[in-house]
Amino acid sequence: MTDAPQSTPGLVLGTGERGRTAWSNWSGAVRGIADRLLAPRTADQLRDVVLDATARARGISVVGSGHSYANLVAPTGRTLVDLRHHRGIVAVDPAAMTVTVKAGTTMRELNQELAAAGLALPNQSAIDEQTVAGAVATATHGSSPRHGTLSSHVVSARILTADGQVRTITQDDPELDGVRVHLGCLGVVLDLTFAVVPGHRLRKVVLRRPLTEVLAGLDRFREVHFGGFWWYPHTSQAIVWEAAPTDEPPTPSPGPPGALLSLLCNNSWPPLVAGTAHYAAALAAGRGRAQVMRCDDALLHHLPPPVQGTEYSVPFDRAADAIRALVGEVRRGGPRVCAPVDVRFTAADTAWLSPSRQAITCHIGVTHPVSERDPERWIAPLRAVESVLWEFEGRPHWAKVHSRTGQELAARYPDWSRFQELRKAWDPDGVFLGGHLRELFEH
Numbered sequence: 001m002t003d004a005p006q007s008t009p010g011l012v013l014g015t016g017e018r019g020r021t022a023w024s025n026w027s028g029a030v031r032g033i034a035d036r037l038l039a040p041r042t043a044d045q046l047r048d049v050v051l052d053a054t055a056r057a058r059g060i061s062v063v064g065s066g067h068s069y070a071n072l073v074a075p076t077g078r079t080l081v082d083l084r085h086h087r088g089i090v091a092v093d094p095a096a097m098t099v100t101v102k103a104g105t106t107m108r109e110l111n112q113e114l115a116a117a118g119l120a121l122p123n124q125s126a127i128d129e130q131t132v133a134g135a136v137a138t139a140t141h142g143s144s145p146r147h148g149t150l151s152s153h154v155v156s157a158r159i160l161t162a163d164g165q166v167r168t169i170t171q172d173d174p175e176l177d178g179v180r181v182h183l184g185c186l187g188v189v190l191d192l193t194f195a196v197v198p199g200h201r202l203r204k205v206v207l208r209r210p211l212t213e214v215l216a217g218l219d220r221f222r223e224v225h226f227g228g229f230w231w232y233p234h235t236s237q238a239i240v241w242e243a244a245p246t247d248e249p250p251t252p253s254p255g256p257p258g259a260l261l262s263l264l265c266n267n268s269w270p271p272l273v274a275g276t277a278h279y280a281a282a283l284a285a286g287r288g289r290a291q292v293m294r295c296d297d298a299l300l301h302h303l304p305p306p307v308q309g310t311e312y313s314v315p316f317d318r319a320a321d322a323i324r325a326l327v328g329e330v331r332r333g334g335p336r337v338c339a340p341v342d343v344r345f346t347a348a349d350t351a352w353l354s355p356s357r358q359a360i361t362c363h364i365g366v367t368h369p370v371s372e373r374d375p376e377r378w379i380a381p382l383r384a385v386e387s388v389l390w391e392f393e394g395r396p397h398w399a400k401v402h403s404r405t406g407q408e409l410a411a412r413y414p415d416w417s418r419f420q421e422l423r424k425a426w427d428p429d430g431v432f433l434g435g436h437l438r439e440l441f442e443h
């Protein structure tokens with residue numbers, strides 16, 4: 001058993017000295033030397049890898065596209081499993097309006113396949129680089145008070161647990177609300193079935209507005225189909241976007257903002273310089289021209305340069321005050337915020353570990369350039385942001401940087417202990433618990 005995974009042709013994806021291999025996330029801020037990085041080709045190979053890790057009580061993590069800022073994968077000293085050979089659509093059911101897709105499929109691949117079939121996911125996050133299982137793991141959300149997170153659209157899941165069993169969890173099983181936001185610590189998700197909607201186009205409008213006006217009228221975001229805004233730090237300006245279904249024909253693609261976005265997200269300028277640049281960018285961004293696009297494309301934002309970020313979800317009713325408090329702190333010279341602050345909304349859902357559980361939430365996200373030489377340069381401002389948003393009943397995004405303990409989070413999640421029971425039942429030795437998750441769940 002011990003040597004089987006390494007000796008299987010095509011299985012070992014990356015090995016360095018003495019069989020170990022370096023892994024880092026998208027931003028480069030999470031890195032480590034894994035014991036081995038494997039890419040099983042078949043379900044049997046995957047099962048052997050899991051059973052081997054369980055038998056030896058060795059840590060194992062599945063890697064998605066590595067787009068989490070938090071150290072969920074925890075590479076150091078663990079077996080990493082890459083599901084690049086487990087991609088593609090398993091089945092589309094037009095009568096049930098569902099699609100079943102293999103776990104390693106990227107959101108982009110899924111969206112393209114759905115569009116070709118005249119279908120779409122009800123909601124979409126800001127990027128489509130993630131794998132479907134990775135996105136669902138962390139309650140990835142879009143921006144709509146009418147639609148929940150991607151996890152909330154899951155109607156069934158197949159998961160390979162530490163004992164080598166494949167469990168199928170459907171809407172009839174109470175565990176589905178546990179599996180929806182699985183954090184990678186329940187086992188290897190093999191495939192997921194999502195509810196889908198008919199494909200459609202969205203008409204998107206982007207406008208510049210004074211931040212005070214946007215916050216005074218925040219309630220209108222309860223009614224939009226899709227929408228959100230960015231506050232441009234060191235200015236009084238917000239860029240507001242809204243999108244709604246339309247039958248209008250598509251407009252030409254606006255093209256990526258490229259260099260400008262990189263500059264805005266990666267700046268560490270003094271407030272006056274940043275404010276001037278951000279004001280100019282807000283003028284340019286908020287010209288108000290409407291664009292009509294395929295629904296998934298309309299909801300994508302442009303991939304920023306590598307940054308680290310934190311994000312808190314606060315109940316909608318507390319959102320305006322939370323944002324005012326954050327803006328006040330930044331203006332007082334507290335957290336040094338360089339990039340536009342992202343504000344979005346999500347409908348309430350039922351997943352045990354969803355930050356949007358049982359309440360429409362407002363997500364407030366802040367990013368900061370990564371500094372390899374001096375991590376404190378990005379950690380300190382993100383911590384300062386956290387301490388403001390925590391006071392407004394905030395729940396941190398699982399995939400983003402946060403400093404909350406398991407005890408603190410347990411108090412904000414009424415079903416924390418149910419998730420713990422499920423996790424312990426399916427993975428009694430905690431082989432799927434990487435460092436960060438171990439800190440959270442073994443408090």
Ligand SMILES: Cc1cc2nc3c(=O)[nH]c(=O)nc-3n(C[C@H](O)[C@H](O)[C@H](O)COP(=O)(O)OP(=O)(O)OC[C@H]3O[C@@H](n4cnc5c(N)ncnc54)[C@H](O)[C@@H]3O)c2cc1C
Pocket residue numbers: 026061062063064065066067068069072073083103104125126127129130131132133134135136137138139140141142183184185187188189190303304399
């Ligand atoms: C530029 C950028 C934009 C983003 N935009 C948004 C956004 O709009 N909304 C939002 O909510 N989030 C957003 N995120 C966060 C992102 O959606 C999450 O980090 C997501 O979890 C990344 O998916 P991944 O495939 O990269 O997974 P990874 O980061 O590689 O892994 C995430 C977790 O999933 C686990 N995992 C992955 N595959 C499996 C599997 N098959 N079985 C079991 N466990 C598995 C991993 O072990 C890990 O615990 C963004 C991130 C970036 C970098």
